[in-house]
Amino acid sequence: MENILEETRFIMKKYNIRANKNLGQNFLINEEVVKNIVGCSNIEKEDLVIEIGPGLGTLTKYLLEKAGKVICIELDTKMLQILEDRFSLYNNFELINNDVLKVDLKNIIEKEKTEGKIKNVKIVANLPYYITTPIIMKLLEEELELESITVMIQKEVADRLIATPGEKNTGAITYSVYYYADSEAIMEVPNSSFIPEPEVTSKVIKLNIRKEPAVKPKDKEKMFKIIKYAFMQKRKTLLNSLTNNDVFKNKTQGTEILNSLGIKENVRPEELTLEQFEKISNIL
Helix, strand or coil: CCCHHHHHHHHHHHCCCCCCHHHCCCEECCHHHHHHHHHHCCCCCCEEEEEECCCCCHHHHHHHHHCCEEEEEECCHHHHHHHHHHHCCCCCEEEEECCHHHCCHHHHHHHHHHCCCCCEEEEEEECCHHHHHHHHHHHHHCCCCCCEEEEEEEHHHHHHHCCCCCCCCCCHHHHHHHHHEEEEEEEEECHHHEECCCCCCEEEEEEEECCCCCCCCCCHHHHHHHHHHHCCCCCCCHHHHHHHCCCCCCHHHHHHHHHHCCCCCCCCHHHCCHHHHHHHHHHC
């Protein structure tokens, strides 16, 4: 079947499948979006692609045609038979039934690279909205040997992930993403591109993993803790937020530190660069 919508309806009827709201399922039916996701991922025959939440396999089919190997990680047991039926004849297809947050991705990647056929590893996913942030942070914080992460997520979350300092969308996670990756927006996806239609607009973004982190603080965990505290209280200045959370002993100490770095006392957290947070962290 050439039409993804018809194909999706056929599969759902054949296997008596309904989207599981608890798992945040919305099945992609827009072929242009599928091709753009695969295209911007720059997948080659020497690549291992790990697809998170393949669902009915709409993206999977296109990934298998491009990649050296595709490992699909699917939590919903109802999808397993569909995926096996559709792709078991492909010799570059592997299916894992598990929650991606519990999967040892580092071990999987090491095993595939040891066998010598894979050079680069890329993540591609249409992520459930309710668990987007934990999954992306797992992929980044585990410092896996990844080249890129291409995901379709809720637009509001996507804008926060790829924001730049000074924008209203900036949050603590913005700095975490920037530390590990250079990000770019690929395309917005209207809710009509799915069945059932979600209530929000989606967005495809790509995170190109840095070979070296954006900054090298003395204590990475301390720096990110400071960033977290800085954004815990909405509409507070950086000085007030860090003083209230005991990062600064008092406002006097905080003012002295900020002044020594050429940072204004009334600055808000989102106005700082990651490099400035690094300098604050190194002083404390």
